[in-house]
Amino acid sequence: MTTASPAKWHLAHTTWFFETFVLARERWYRAFRPEFRELFNSYYMSVGVTLARPHRGLLTRPSLAEVMEYRAHVDLAMAAWFEHGAAQGRFVDGLDTVDADERALSAWIVELGLAHEEQHQELLLADVKHLLSQNPLLPAYVPAQPAAFGSAPKLRWHACAGGLVEIGHAATGHSAGARSNGHAAPEFAFDNETPRHRVHLEPFELASRPATNAEWLAFMEDRGYARPELWLSEGFETARTQGWAAPLYWIEREGRWHEFTLSGLRPLDLAAPVCHVSGFEADAFARWSDARLPTEFEWEHVAEKLSVRGRFSDTQRLHPERAPAGDDAPVQMFGDVWEWTSSDYAPYPRFEPWAGNLAEYNGKFMCNQRVLRGGSCATPSGHVRATYRNFFPLDARWQFSGVRLARDGA
Numbered sequence: 001m002t003t004a005s006p007a008k009w010h011l012a013h014t015t016w017f018f019e020t021f022v023l024a025r026e027r028w029y030r031a032f033r034p035e036f037r038e039l040f041n042s043y044y045m046s047v048g049v050t051l052a053r054p055h056r057g058l059l060t061r062p063s064l065a066e067v068m069e070y071r072a073h074v075d076l077a078m079a080a081w082f083e084h085g086a087a088q089g090r091f092v093d094g095l096d097t098v099d100a101d102e103r104a105l106s107a108w109i110v111e112l113g114l115a116h117e118e119q120h121q122e123l124l125l126a127d128v129k130h131l132l133s134q135n136p137l138l139p140a141y142v143p144a145q146p147a148a149f150g151s152a153p154k155l156r157w158h159a160c161a162g163g164l165v166e167i168g169h170a171a172t173g174h175s176a177g178a179r180s181n182g183h184a185a186p187e188f189a190f191d192n193e194t195p196r197h198r199v200h201l202e203p204f205e206l207a208s209r210p211a212t213n214a215e216w217l218a219f220m221e222d223r224g225y226a227r228p229e230l231w232l233s234e235g236f237e238t239a240r241t242q243g244w245a246a247p248l249y250w251i252e253r254e255g256r257w258h259e260f261t262l263s264g265l266r267p268l269d270l271a272a273p274v275c276h277v278s279g280f281e282a283d284a285f286a287r288w289s290d291a292r293l294p295t296e297f298e299w300e301h302v303a304e305k306l307s308v309r310g311r312f313s314d315t316q317r318l319h320p321e322r323a324p325a326g327d328d329a330p331v332q333m334f335g336d337v338w339e340w341t342s343s344d345y346a347p348y349p350r351f352e353p354w355a356g357n358l359a360e361y362n363g364k365f366m367c368n369q370r371v372l373r374g375g376s377c378a379t380p381s382g383h384v385r386a387t388y389r390n391f392f393p394l395d396a397r398w399q400f401s402g403v404r405l406a407r408d409g410a
């Protein structure tokens with residue numbers, strides 16, 4: 001798959017981020033290998049030449065051992081940066097460092113670098129899963145998990161009155177981040193979550209839990225993949241040309257559905273949330289269900305009242321599991337599966353990308369993608385929040401993506 005990257009590339013690229021955006025500002029820093037500036041640049045045209053994404057898998061050199069040396073080199077330099085840099089105007093070798101404002105900005109970029117690495121930790125798991133799925137042995141990445149029994153809680157509808165609501169994060173870009181150094185620090189947020197602004201919502205209802213594998217099977221048994229009236233035109237064409245007849249990683253063996261997981265192949269858990277469906281499939285499933293996908297604003301309006309608890313990657317289960325019995329509030333809004341929304345990935349009113357090279361982080365991808373919310377079982381714990389916006393093209397299936405239904409309210 002041309003959109004997947006080798007694990008070695010993820011390891012080097014997340015290190016490259018710190019080297020390029022923090023250490024390269026320091027006159028004392030010596031690059032591990034200057035050629036890496038191009039080799040492990042993902043998409044920052046303002047930094048220089050990039051290696052085409054489909055070619056990342058061709059990097060037989062540097063070796064993994066050299067990439068690990070590169071990481072150790074940058075880790076050591078970052079440790080020195082923390083130890084001396086923030087407190088002193090001068091640094092090793094007696095060279096003047098950048099000025100205090102620059103250093104405050106760098107401190108903020110370190111936080112961004114950590115959030116960036118967390119994003120790649122999830123991408124790495126999704127890419128590893130795809131790679132292992134290509135092996136006929138279907139190897140496991142983590143030990144097998146004990147099977148779960150029981151059924152999913154009955155789907156209920158959570159009613160919301162709507163009205164004029166506030167959406168988005170209150171942070172105001174990296175100038176606010178830089179100012180926060182040493183002062184009252186606002187919670188970190190990506191630029192695409194800002195600014196906070198008003199949105200009008202009509203009354204709506206949100207499903208109490210994500211759709212399950214059992215519900216998806218019913219969609220399939222009702223010829224859901226073969227009925228064009230359920231699909232967006234481009235989605236139906238994509239499903240036809242790609243041969244989609246079930247979610248990615250579903251495998252039928254001797255008349256029974258199984259699912260390839262990071263613990264290997266196992267029988268499909270009918271009560272667990274459906275996972276690895278594209279936005280096109282989620283949209284068709286919602287129409288078949290006499291419902292629709294929530295807008296990202298409906299989703300956030302409900303989620304911001306909930307605590308960010310869920311099954312994230314720190315559990316090492318790395319697969320969505322059945323919803324707990326809930327009270328009145330929706331469950332599994334965070335963790336387990338990313339939830340497709342009907343919202344195009346677009347800038348919020350008065351959106352301003354971060355300054356400089358980092359303007360390329362999010363804004364330039366606001367085209368032909370949909371927003372997903374809530375994080376997944378492969379997302380590092382602490383990475384997401386109610387305002388967090390993930391985004392993928394409608395045909396992407398290799399992320400841990402599922403669907404939560406919505407419908408118009410009375």
Ligand SMILES: [Fe+2]
Nearest residue numbers: 013042116120
């Ligand atoms: Fe990256």
